[in-house]
Amino acid sequence: MKKNNSIKLLLIGIFALGIFYFDLPASIQAKINPFITVDETTETSSKNQIKLGLDLQGGSQLDYKIDLRLVPEEDHDNIIQGVLEVIERRVNSLGINEPNIYTSEVGGETHIIVELVESGQVSKADISQYLRSDKTVNELTEDERKTISLEKAKATVGKTIQLEFKEQKSPDELNQGNEAQAAEIRTGLQESLQKILDGQTFQTIAQEEQQANPGKAVYLKGDFVYKDEIGSTGIQDTIDELEIGSTYGEIIDTTLGISQDESGQMVVNEGIQIYRLLDKKEEVRHERAVSVSHILISYQGAERATASVTRTQEEAQTLANEVLQKIQNQESSFADLAEEFSDDESNSDLGGVLERPVTNDGSYTFDFESAAMSLSEVGDISDVVEIGFGYHIIKADKIETDVIENKYQIETLTFSTSPDPWKATSLTGKHFKNAQVLLDTTTYRPVVEIQFNSEGAALFEELTKNNVNKPIAIFVGGELISAPIVNQTISGGIATITGNFTQTEAQNLARDLNTGAIPAPIILTGEYTIGASIGQAALHQSVVAGAIGFALVIIFMLAYYRMAGFIAAISLSLYTGIFIFLIKSSLPTYLAIIIAVIILVMLLGRISKNDESGADSIISIIFSIVAFFLFTNLLTSNIVITLAGTAGIILSIGMAVDANILIFERFKEELRNGRKFEEAVNEGFNRAWNAIRDSNFSTLIVCGILYYFGTSIVRGFAFTLAAGILISMFTAITITRALMMGFVGKKIAENQRLFGVKIEKKPKKEINFLKHSRKYVAVSGALIIISIFAGIIFRFTPGIDFTGGSLMEVTIKQESATREDIYANLLKTQELINTNGIPQSTLEVEAETSNNNIDENETETTIATPNDDQIITDENIAVDFTNAQVVESGENGFIIKTGYIDEQTHAYVLQNLRDQYPELKETRFTSIGPTVGKSLLGKAVIAVIVALAMMAIYIRFAFRALPKTVSTWKFGGSAIIALFQNIIITLGVFIILGIFINIEINALFITAMLTVMAYSINDTIVIFDKIRENLLEKPSGNLEEIANKAINQTLARSLNTSISTLIVLIAILIFGSPSIFFFVLAMTIGIAVGTYSSLFIAPPVLVWWHKKSRR
Known part of the structure; x- marks a missing residue:
């Protein structure tokens, strides 16, 4: 017996070392293990690491509702999967690493949740568009990168999923039709412009055009930029003519960039746009600016040298020195010499005057900029400066300090006029019935069969008749899915798409087609964002709380149970190590099953030694099987740990002591009854098992109910608590028992006081608790x-989770802010909305960023819309803030509770509050519709x-x-x-x-x-x-x-x-x-x-x- 227990203790020691080694960071593992490198450890660690939720590491969550009202119930699963895959493709196209995309049931509705922890690919244009900043990509903080990725995801993921059939344009149509198409687009834009000039809101018209012309029209509202930072030269040339709030009265031609056509040729994408000046302000842009004239002496082979320049570099240098000598000897004016000698044809006839002043913004080459900025007085002449274009002589014409320039904020509506190789047909998704995968009996390859309704069958027959040996493009959600070649005219309303498909590819294509054809739109109903610094703070606080709680529990156990408490401390430490191992590991399924089977066998072996009835044994076996499946799940997948999940883990530490306490109290009772140490251990464990099993099984029942009925946050708590309970039971009945048996035969086992047992000379007098039960x-x-x-009197205050409604939490630095003033502001906003509606210029979501203060610069937002029959449109928005509640919350903080308001109303309320309190910061916004709340x-x-x-x-x-x-x-x-x-x-x-x-x-x-x-x-x-x-x-x-x-x-x-x-x-x-x-x-x-x-x-x-x- 002793030998067997010694083997068990040895195995426990090896097991503990292995567990704790696995739990260590990769850098420490590499230091301890001389046989592996840091790179190898890091590679392994990257596959097995603790995966934190958004609230612990920062990130964003987008919640999209799928409207399945018009979808037959038997098709729900396929449609949901198809929408899920479309969203996955769109998110992956943004370059975001490891997005977490999954379905969830919220309020009886099917939702797709998109979690974005990492930032995606970011360009300078993205910074300007979404962050409204002039920062470079390298200057962005991680939170700013995530903000941009979130806004791009919202703009990309939420595109309407629809099915379109298009035919290829002929070369003549591409050439001739492009002019007609461009003219049609221009006419349409002119009509939109006229509506705006006649008094309609720019943003309303622009958003309508963007929705009606996906892929062609884009509405943007920018941040403040200097004139030369505006992407369109047409806007740059005309913006000073406008007053703030006015729209430019003509259409502007613009260039949208360069792309590659189907033949591989690079083509310029042309476009047209209209714009409105929202605001402008003056700012100091340059501390010093030097307006200069220059003379360029170029040479053959220099950058941008024209064919007429034939002199050598040595000849150019000699000529430049001669010209400089003429200037210094005042033989001729600088302007005349520039006209005579300068090879810069853009300004030689203007005396060499450069239009743009020289500053330290990098607009000119470094050497040219340095030479110009070193000129201290007007009229100073530089030495000859050599750069890649040739040799320069620079003259200071004007020197300014603290140069003030205007910054402009504009909104634009831009249409692409570049030719589209495809043209729309009369056949659309409304004519589509379904798609299914079949097997071609000739090639034995899977094909996709499309079925149309009667009207669609006639249209498809005509379409295929006109496009034999030509492709017909099929678009789903604006993305080209397939462009099969038509072999012959197809009648009967059934088409077959052939290709080199695998079975999976064919099924995916059929699903994509079904997704586009059946009316199952997605609607962004929720948004939750937390900055990385807040997440790190929450993680740090949770770790500190857990460590302190763990230490205090250990101290308490040592103080009360002494040596048994020391054993409990070891058991709890192993419990913690096992828990970290399970949530960190991502093992192959076969290995996870082997480990889980070992645990199952150990549990069943321990249970078989208990004197239980048949029914009790069945409960214990069920308990062990639940543990087997849960451990397998934990071992094979990276469990996402949320803030509520950490609470479950930390709470389970306290509850993990329960099994040990039950065992120790039973053990002490047996020692008091005169049993020997070994007998007391065995009997104590056997007698404690029923209570341990039944009490923890009841807790697992609650965990199961929480997981089934709860939201994702509640599920995370329930899952970690359940895992903790099972781990604590495993460690208590196996590890604690083996450690206790290790004292058998040792002298220390004879000293019962070391195990918290007091030998009473007289029987301990029982307290008659039930005597005072009436009290x-x-x-x-x-x-x-x-x-x-x-x-009854005060009533409990239900959260908006249950009642529906909206909650805004704000901080206001102004000490003069009061609840009464905020309430008055809400009533004023109510009157404005109900009288005039919401000005559309307030509907653009603001991106607020900063690097420093967590409380002031981090925003947590959650939004959920009501059911569809309660969605408020722009035309009938009406609010009632008379019953709004405003309560103080912490220092300079206020919580505003109202009935349900949509994002448009929320933005307008926030704007009016900021008009009164410029330094107001919103830290949380939650809005849930009444149906979801109920x-x-x-x-x-x-x-x-x-x-x-x-x-x-x-x-x-x-x-x-x-x-x-x-x-x-x-x-x-x-x-x-x-x-x-x-x-x-x-x-x-x-x-x-x-x-x-x-x-x-x-x-x-x-x-x-x-x-x-x-x-x-x-x-x-x-x-x-x-x-x-x-x-x-x-x-x-x-x-x-x-x-x-x-x-x-x-x-x-x-x-x-x-x-x-x-x-x-x-x-x-x-x-x-x-x-x-x-x-x-x-x-x-x-x-x-x-x-x-x-x-x-x-x-x-x-x-x-x-x-x-x-x-």
């Missing part, structure tokens, strides 16, 4: 009445009811082996009554706190309550398990005496478990992220009340109920 119930009753009256509330209520029912049923099953004189349902009923008391009192405490501070009952609060329910049931089951054990030993005993004895026997366990859990929770409260403060506070209050109810409410209720039924 306990009276206290609970008083607290329940207070809570109910608080709910759906979430319904799911929360169902989750609570299902959790209560499942717990009652499980307790009934777990306590079935009782004497017939005691009803097993009473155990479950008593536990549920205690739970109700727990929930009502905790809710009452929150309602009362809400009178003084801003607290809401939201989805996270419900999550906290469900967790508290699981914990309370866990605690109650341990006490009831002891009552069960005592009843089985003395079936005819008095239940009140048996229950009282059970409370005394489990008192230390209940208090110690609660203390260890509360230690961790208090550490999170003090040191953790403010984002989950109230979530953790709810659990702290609930667990404190739950411990009280488990000890002093559930047992008396059971006894009273039993007595009443016996009368």
